Amino acid sequence: MNDLPTLDEVRGWPATVDVSRAAKAIGISRAQMYRLIATGEAPVRVLDFGSKRVVTASLVRLLEAA
Known part of the structure; x- marks a missing residue:
């Protein structure tokens, strides 16, 4: 991509x-991310305020570790 x-x-x-x-x-699909969230396996912190939101700081940490 x-x-x-x-x-x-x-x-x-x-x-x-x-x-x-x-x-x-x-680098994954939206559907895959939702599956990871649903199973509790998302590699990032997710907040749920009726709609799911990913905490950018956790995303940065994940990308820095890659």
Whole structure:
């Protein structure tokens, strides 16, 4: 995928992002990310306020560790 955001771009994102955006950042599909969330296996912190939001700081940590 050539349209993956860079780590610097992700660092500039708001405090939380939607699941689609987070999935794109780690190179998986939106559907796969929702499956990981549903099974409790998401590699990032997810908040649920009626709609799921991924905590950007946890996404940055994951990408930094890769």
